Amino acid sequence: MTEFAILLLHDGGQPAKRLTLVTTDSFDAWLGAQGERVRAHVAATRFAGKPATLVVVPGDGADWDAVVGVPAGDLGPWDLAHAATALPAGTYRVDGATGLAGLGWLMAQHRFDRYRSTPEPEGARVLLVAGDATETVRLAEATALVRDLVDTPAADMGPDAIAAAVQEQARLFGAEVRVTVGEALLPASGDAGFPMVHAVGRAAATQPRLVDMRWGNPAHPKLTLVGKGVSFDSGGLDIKPASGMALMKKDMGGAAHALALARLVMQARLPVSLRLIIPAVENAISGNAFRPGDILASRAGLRVEIGNTDAEGRLILADALTLACEEQPDLLLDFATLTGAARVALGPELPALFSHDDALAAAMTEAGTAAGDPLWRMPLWAPYKDMLKSTIADINNAGEGGFAGAVTAALFLDRFVDKGVRWAHVDLFAWNPAAKPGRPKGGAAMTLAAGFGAVKTLLSLK
Template identity: 50%
Template sequence: MTEERVLELLVETDDIATDLVPLRKGELAGWLGGQPAAIRQWVEQTGFKAEPGSVCLLPGEGGVLAGVLAGLPDEDDPWAFAHFPGKLPARTFRLAAPLPAVQEDRAALAWALAGYSFDRYKARKGKEQPRLVWPRAADRARVGRCAEAVALVRNLINTPAADMGPAELAAAADALAARFGARCRVIVGDGLLAENYPAIHAVGRGAAQNRRPRLIDLAWGDERAPKVTLVGKGVCFDTGGLDLKPSSNMKLMKKDMGGAAHVLGLASMIMEAGLKLRLRVLIPAVENSVSGESMRPLDVLATRKGLTVEVGNTDAEGRLILCDALAEAAAEKPALLIDIATLTGAARSALGTDLPALFSNNDLLAADILRNGEAEGEPLWRLPLHKPYRRMIDSKVADLTNASDSPHAGAITAALFLQEFVEPDIAWAHLDIMAWNGAGRPGRPEGGEALALKALFATIAQRFA
């Protein structure tokens, strides 16, 4: 599904649309009290109790569908309306009564994303789906940019690595730049050495000639405005390198460019909203492959910042490509620097797949992101940049190692490694994310997933609106 098509399930006013009545359990009795006896009897006999996600189709005269009751949870759930499209016939529905504006935004967004499917490789694109009339108070621009950004992130992650290598990822960034009048520059292959990005080159040099490493550099906005820089990990496929992953761990590694997908999705929201800032997006794009040119365990690599790194493990490659991009980003002294990466299994072990790990050197920035995450229904959890663990990434022969010998605190030591490449006076946040749904849920099918986009956008918008 293209990013534009995700909004096709939201339509203009339709005079023949069927009323959809959202109800919580405690509201059902009051609603039934104002209905004819026949309707009360029908609802009772169908066993509808307004359980969250349940629906009750109401019959009308002549056998037509008169309306639908839709159960909502007592707590505020941004995905509540995503349950309904899969249970309703392919016709147009409208909210029977207005909801608070925030809830109407969430209803529209959840309905739209419930219709998302990754169908690029399918001859049959699926059946027609139910549509929802735009709720009157919904902020269409906000819902639209969120839905399209999520679809973009999902599509990029879901695309197989054979069709989403470094060149294709660069093409996606170039297409986004063209849409919004941004500039996109790409440094490819040995050009990385010429322009001093040696760590990115080292990780990606083992790939085939048509999948050479590159640095994608997108810039948009007034050059005089405050600078906001986004850095995304773009490992388009990760074999683990010479420290080869087992097949069970390698299977999902097309998603290892999930950080890159996220920063492109977030960039699209920023540019669509026209925020008053100077945006820069840096994506080191590589394939971590096995060949005679692959980096080796205990090789010592140069980096853009001048620090040397001993390769403790070739499968800890994400932080190696990010360190060059972060050093370039930090050199400009942006007002805000955010990197997003599918970086460590340790973060997933600690927090699971739905909860991104947040690290930051700035308490105010971290508090803003966490607060907006709660407000947007996209919670994150802050983990510490615990200074005593810095010794765990010391090397005997280089300034740093990319992989500690300790089995503990893997997400923290990875974040501490990245911090070495960010100046302490720059407000910086690092998100360690999964970017994948292991099982489908309403509005969130199995596959690539966008996490914390609304939380990050809200944080940026509040600072640079």
């Protein structure tokens, strides 16, 4: 990860180039106030103040400054991202408030170069800001953690590597980690085990596992985060076509998000009793793969008929959510790249939020809006539970008819969450399908600021 702390610094009057921000509406007024030399230069470049454009303008002698086009209104997270890579290396200060834009300035300079034989060195663009940049730097570090984990190919990010990533963060912040692997996931005397985690992951060369991390004072409010950790999803015996498998290294994006949010909580030393639960599996194919029509036991005691082996994420999450509810957390959040239906409904940039709790849903959406990290609430529509009925078991894992796929997936998870637990489920994409300033094509972090803000609000930690 980039050393973000040296790229976003408190403005103590250090020498710096000035960045003047203009919009398409304010451009004419700014240009009219300039001298003939600058006006001629700007005309030659055809700069007109459009967002994500800039022009370097001459000053006295060899001196120069830059004018950056931004949208109208307060700066959002990505409004200076283009400038952070288009400008030469150096130190800059904005002529005005930077708002949320520090995050994009940092993330535009983040590079995932693990697999490049000769990474291209780039000079640093430092931005001077008023006030303390600590929270922005921490959010950038968490965002980079998600991107790097999701971008790593499944050959190097199997269930074992997911567990190792959790253990690395635990070492940094003094957390404790327990990992249950392979046959140890099966029910034993006095222990319900994690039978669905085992069933989904048993066909892979790398054994499935349940990662359970704890941090903080047990006397503090209980915050539990759960993340779907499918390192690669072939679809199982209901195998995906090649086009459907192309991005499936990102199917552990929920685990990456839960871990990154846990990092934010630990780094801020919030007064919570934090628990992070990640079921980590690869949904592979071999002679012992679970089959369509199989009936799986679950940690909760419910029997699940397998309507589709490609609806595996909800199975492993069900066992993890059951474990989470056993100690009745004050707040339970889960993150998963769960359904294509959510992307059809809301597109790649807007995660779907499900919760019975209006205050929880409002806290997450409001925190997301304030941070430029949006999500959209969708209904846990009770009548659709009928789509999950099984004729021979307690529930089917795949909704009948193909309608409302994101809703039925959330309703499946709802069966495994105790009604007294304050719970929200986030169905996200974890991927940028096309490059934008500060957001290269590849792994994407979503809802981190929304989740962190909601945690502080709901557990009265502000």
